Amino acid sequence: GENVEQHPSTLSVQEGDSAVIKCTYSDSASNYFPWYKQELGKGPQLIIDIRSNVGEKKDQRIAVTLNKTAKHFSLHITETQPEDSAVYFCAASNDYKLSFGAGTTVTVRA
């Protein structure tokens, strides 16, 4: 099955700085890579996703890049704000069943 590794496990950034989270996957057949943000007491919320035929996707302050050859993808958050503090999960899928990374706890310091 698919194995997704996510780094770092924790990330502390100064407000206004950028945050980068990296993930690798094992199954070369995976073709869909969503990112979820989970706040305390809530379910994971889809924030951005990318498909294997695209190398980069951007939505305001959030961007995701995908390198299929190296089997890794990254989440970039620019101009971080306190409300960006949460746990972020990457995931990979080659059908519809998601395999999640272990999560990154992001703390934005004011």
Add this chain to the structure above:
Amino acid sequence: AAGVIQSPRHLIKEKRETATLKCYPIPRHDTVYWYQQGPGQDPQFLISFYEKMQSDKGSIPDRFSAQQFSDYHSELNMSSLELGDSALYFCASSLGQGIGSPLHFGNGTRLTVT
């Protein structure tokens, strides 16, 4: 916009008891997924249903069963509860299956087994 509704939000049960978790998908979504998330862990896939039929099965114990009803809501039935079943249980829904159908999660049911 309407989201995935899960009930109850919190549930406390004793060992060997049974529990039923309910999930109401986003309107018109025909696919439901159940995930289990232990403390500090990532969500683990349990089972999914598409058009009221089981479509895939993950690491779901034999003590658990689930079904999707004609109105597309789903229920996860858990019997002979063990301490290790204490976790957050998330339901997600999508319109159809495949990479064009992003999963939308509910806010979960926190199950505590004492």
